[in-house]
Amino acid sequence: MPPMRVLANDERLNELVGDLSEAVARDMSAARSRGDNAKWALIGIRSRGDVLARRMAERIKPDLVGTLDITLYRDDLSEVASQPIVRPTEIPFSLDGVNVVLVDDVLMTGRSVRAALQLLMDLGRPKRVWLIVLVDRGQRELPICPDHVALDLSGSAEARAARGPTIGRGGGELAEAVASDERVAVYLRPTDERDAIVILPAKAKGAGAA
C-alpha cells in the first residue's frame, strides 16, 4: 500500500487555523465598521468542523458557538455503506438575524454544506452565512463556494500555481495534487490522537481511517 502523505502537522495546522481565524476576524471587523451590529456565531459541522469551530472560537471570541449534525439531512443515506450515527445538533440560541460562520474541515462535493444550509434554515433565519473550510480538495458536485480556505488543493496544477497562497501564509508550496480516488483527512485533537492533514491513498479494502 502506498504511504499516506502528510500535508500539515501540529505547528503547521495551528498556523492554518490561525490564518482562518484572522480571515474571519477581518470579516467581523469589516461588518462592524459598516454598522452591522448583528451577533456572530461560529457553527461547526460534525465531526471535525465542530472541533475546528471551537478552536477558532478560542482565538476570535465570537458571540455564539454551536454544532450541526447533518446526518438527518444527508442525501446519500440509502447509499452509504457505514452505519450513519445520529447525534444532537447543539444550537442553544436563536439564529434569527445572526451572522453565521459555517465551519468544516474538508470541502469536496459540497453536499455536506448543502445539508448544513438546509438545517440552518430549519433552525432560524440567519442574517448572512459564510463558509470557512480548512481544506478545499475540489471535485465539487454542487454550486458551493467557500468564503475562506486555509489550504486550497482544488483545480489543475497550473491553476494552483497561478493562484499562489490562498490566505496569509497558507497555500503556496503545500498546494499539491490530490488524485480523485485519494482521500483528504483532517485529524484534530481531542477527537483524534493528533493534529494533522493527510492525503490517504486510494481506499484499499479494509483500510479504514480514524
Place this chain on the structure above:
Amino acid sequence: MTQIPADYRWPHKHLLGLEGLSADDLRFILQTARGFEDVSTRSVKKVPVLRGKVMANLFFEDSTRTRMSFELAANRMSADVLNFSSKGSSVSKGETLTDTARTIEAMGIDVCVLRHHLSGAAEQLSRRVKCSVVNAGDGQHEHPTQGLLDIFTLCKRFNRDDFDMTGLTVAIVGDIAHSRVARSNVHGLLKLGAQVILVGPPTLLPRSFADLGCELSHHLDSVIPRVDAINTLRVQFERISGQAFPSLREYATFYGLTARRLANAKPTALVMHPGPMNRGVEIDSAVADGPRSTYLEQVANGLAVRMAVLFLVTNAKPVEPATP
C-alpha cells in the same frame, strides 16, 4: 464508559421486542434517540430524513398515545402516514391480519406499526410482508418502544450517558402477568445491567420471571426503600378475566402508590407510569402529579425514541454473514 464498538452496525429491519436485541442494539437505539431530541425544540420541527417514505399505523386495539406518538414521530421525519384502526374496517368483515397488512402494503408502504391483541402478531406479520414491522404492543408479549422510552427516561434522570444501568434498581409494580410493558422493561433493563424487582399479588406475578434474573415480591412496602425507580403498571381491567384480586380497594391498599408509602423511598427515587393512569387505584393523584413523577417526560421521550426506531428500521442494512 460503556462504549458501543466502532464497527457496530444496526442489523434489524424490524423491531418486534427487546428480548431479541443485544445490549449494543439497545444502546444504539437510545444514543440515536438522543440525536432526535432537539428536533422537537426547533422552530421548524421537522427533518427530511424519511421524506418519500410511508408509515402505516395498523391498530387492531384501542390506543391513543402510542398511535399519536408514532404518527407525530413519522410526521417530524417527513414520512407520510396511513392510519388504520380495526373499528369499522374490513376486519369486521372477517379479513385476516395478514390480508389486511398485505393489502395496505400493496399501496407501497415502507414501515408498518402494529398494535394487536394477540401475542406474537408482530413477528407473524414480519414474516409475511416485505416492509419493516414495528411492534406497538402485541397481546401480553412485548411493547418495545414503551420499554425503550422508560429506559431512556431513567438514563436521562440518572445521567447514565452511556446507557449503562449497572447499580440501578427498578421495581415494576402491578399486573405483571398480563403486561407487555413489564416484559419489554424486564428484558431491556436486565440487558443494560439494572436490577429488576417485580411486585404484585401472587395471581398476577408468574414465578417464571425469576428465571430471567428478576427478584419477585408480593410486598411493596419492603421493596420501596431499596429502589431507584418504581414503574407502576396500569390495572388492565380489559385483560383480567375472572377475579385476580378481591377488589380494587384491596389492590389499592396493598399496591397503590401513595404519598405515605413513598415517604420511605430514597429521596432520588422516581415514579413512572406508562399511562393511561387509573388515579386512586395503582397511583394516587398526589404522586402522579408530584416531583418524583416522570409521567409527562416519558411521553416526550417516547417521541424521540420512536423517531430513532423508525429511522433505524427503515435504514437497516442486512449484515453479511461472517465468513469462517
